Ligand SMILES: O=C(NCCCCc1cc2cnccc2s1)c1cc(-c2ccc(F)cc2)cc(O)c1O
């Protein structure tokens with residue numbers, strides 16, 4: 001039986017990146033996915049936009065929906081101040097196993113809590129089980145049709161506060177029309193679009209930044 005894409009990405013990291021060096025892990029994954037095989041990482045075109053929003057927010061408690069191999073997890077976690085934490089949700093156990101190893105290779109396992117399971121089950125547990133009061137920053141990068149229901153779930157669970165920043169990947173490709181319509185028309189959000197490209201391609205894609213107004 002052959003290897004999976006996450007296993008091949010982990011091997012590339014173990015063979016080329018420096019243990020404990022997050023920048024080298026990011027560069028290794030981008031080189032591998034640009035030259036060898038495309039993968040659904042936020043990538044090196046949208047990545048700097050993600051970096052700039054995270055740096056601006058400086059979140060103490062952040063949430064990521066959709067870990068995959070941990071590429072954006074590392075991009076976010078490397079910018080967090082010590083004492084801050086990033087909770088990342090992954091539903092696929094095979095991805096979770098690989099992501100944990102890639103996050104550890106980057107030396108960021110102390111700032112990251114990877115939870116396995118569907119967002120709709122885990123989000124309602126955040127307050128009681130994971131002792132989260134509210135999130136300062138949320139990166140949406142999971143099933144595109146879940147962006148809207150999960151945003152409403154975060155609102156209903158009282159996990160957003162005045163000023164919480166939501167940043168959504170893939171709002172053009174594959175696209176999240178219902179989510180975009182909601183955050184761009186709701187009086188409870190101030191939204192703006194950062195035009196970019198689908199990871200490792202020339203296809204248009206972008207990130208939507210939406211500030212919850214309370
Ligand atoms: O599907 C994408 N990401 C979601 C997969 C994660 C599924 C999960 C569900 C779930 C539920 N609960 C908790 C955790 C999780 S993780 C995705 C796809 C493309 C793409 C693919 C083909 C193509 F031609 C053009 C773009 C590009 C991207 O940047 C993506 O992010």
Ligand SMILES: [Mg+2]
Pocket residue numbers: 040041042141169170
């Ligand atoms: Mg994505």
